[in-house]
Amino acid sequence: MAIPPLVVDLDGTLLRSNLLLETGMAFVRSQPLRLLKPVAWLARGKAALKENLACATQLDVSVLPYDPAVIELIEAERRAGRTVVLATACHHSLAERIAEHLKLFDQVLATRADLNLSARRKRDLLVEHYGEGGFDYAGNSRDDIPVWAAARQAYVINPESGVERRAKARGNVERVIRSNPARLRDWLRAMRLHQWAKNLLIFVPLLAAHQLGNLALIWQALLAFLCFGLCASSVYLLNDLLDLADDRRHEAKRHRPFAAGRLSIESGLVAFPLLLGLAFAGALWLLPWAFAGVLLAYYGLTLAYSLALKRRMAVDVIVLALLYTLRIVAGAAALGLALTFWMLAFATFIFLSLAMVKRYAELREARRQGRSGRTGGRGYSPDDLEMFSTLGAASGYMAVMVLALYTQDQTTAALYSRPFLLWLACPLLLFWITRVWMITFRGLMHEDPVLFAVRDRVSLMVCALFGLVFWAAT
Structure with a gap:
């Protein structure tokens, strides 16, 4: 039978x-x-x-x-x-x-x-x-x-x-x-909790205003950090849902929970607006409305980036730099502190350099694999490598120039008792920018450069010395 x-x-x-x-x-x-x-x-x-x-x-x-x-x-x-x-x-x-x-x-x-x-x-x-x-x-x-x-x-x-x-x-x-159970760690990975380290930029205005001893402002900054993190995680979930096809063709990104099918698209479509709602509810209830406005601008720009801007040559790295800079703007808005020209100029140039590091690393890997056309849904090909290294390093050194000019500003002199010591921060930043680009050029940059800085021992040491210089100049 x-x-x-x-x-x-x-x-x-x-x-x-x-x-x-x-x-x-x-x-x-x-x-x-x-x-x-x-x-x-x-x-x-x-x-x-x-x-x-x-x-x-x-x-x-x-x-x-x-x-x-x-x-x-x-x-x-x-x-x-x-x-x-x-x-x-x-x-x-x-x-x-x-x-x-x-x-x-x-x-x-x-x-x-x-x-x-x-x-x-x-x-x-x-x-x-x-x-x-x-x-x-x-x-x-x-x-x-x-x-x-x-x-x-x-x-x-x-x-x-x-x-x-x-x-x-x-x-x-x-x-x-039962071959595909969804685990808590899949959700934590999809939410990119490790990427919340970028949101520490919210505390930069607090440091620049010499308000580290103000417990009320520190509490405000922590609330802003949490709301921004929830909003960013919502963005990451939505971005993964929109990028399923590209992620599955990527050697590392194909293991992301949504691309690999460990989390369902249905659950993602429920989770991302829930996280977004929590972020804005907290922002509107607990923080100044100006912070909610910056959060809305961040979300709108990120959505535009995910849907279209990430595939536009040059536009994508500029938008990435702006998204980092918006975290500093959000911190100022949450704390009611003023933003300075020097802070915004420095942030824009340093983050543009780091955005180009990220793209350079991706294109270098594509060249190593023998690919020649546009990669990963971006507006670049491996032939653009040399131009990226030139523009990226130049942008990093422009950040050093802004820092040097900041040390000579009259307003700076009023904030510090020994402003001449701030010059020591310039060679530290020059060293760090040069080292990051050399590591990237050698093919050793395998992650987001900001996260690399958080985990890299030498970068943390440079950061500590950087802070020590500013403390000594106070």
Whole structure:
């Protein structure tokens, strides 16, 4: 007697993702000014929405996060001579491309313009093809419960909450596979808590105003740090959702929780506005409104960067420098302290240099791998390396020039009893800028340069000496 076919679902089962949301995020990234278009498509039915999104985007199915445990199950059943069918609610054009890529399926059943193949519609089609109890079915969601009810055996893969209990109530569960549990550390990594170190820039105005002994201002600065961190984490989550395709092609970024499918797109779409809401609620309730205004400017600029500006030559590094500088502006706004020309000029030049360090490191790695075209969705190619090193080092040395001029300003002399000692900060900064660029030039800069500075022993020593110089000049 022939073994009944094994029918495998795609979204959440074979694939650690949801193709409707994948195409939706790809559409938002490529056509951010047409956000209302999917609403018009949905008005014509979910099948029409899936068809139009599939046609409007070009997903690279070769880098999608497939579940190795499910692939292993399919391969074992095929070796046993069993027919394996892909039955999915995603659009047939995507399903067929995936089947062609994996070469694991004997037949593909999927959504078409006149039929959204989900839940009871999928059950009815499978019963029509194979008869009641004439197939085994592997799925994961509530929509799969009626399909399992009509199957001979049920394979429950990484089930949604409450699904396993309802599936087992049918009495035909053959196997439960849990290969992709979401862990707290995945969320912490997605939120980039280590990147919160950048938000220490909020304390710079406090240091510059010689107010380190003011406990009320320190408390304000800590609240601003927390609100800015929540906002930044919201941005990181949204950015990861928009950059899924590029991240999956990147040697390191493909391991990020959303790109790897360890966190679902659905959960990300809930988490990023929640974090954003908490950030602005705290800013409006606990801090001056000016801080909330800067936070809004930061979020708007970051969103524009994620959707378009990051792919514009020269614009992207300038925006990165501005995003760092906005942290200092936010600190001043939260504390009610004045910003000086010297502080803004110094921050702009030093952070432009560091932004170029980041891009240089990426382009150098692309050249090492033999790539020649534009890389990572950016507006640059490895041929731009030499220009980047020239402009980046020049910007860093301009920051040193601003620092030198600051030491000669009359206002500076009024703040310090021994302002001539501030000159010692200039060779320290020259050394650090030169060292960072030499490390980058040698291919040893493997992370964000600001985070490198926080973790690098020599950089921390330079920072300590820098602080000592300013303390001695006070």
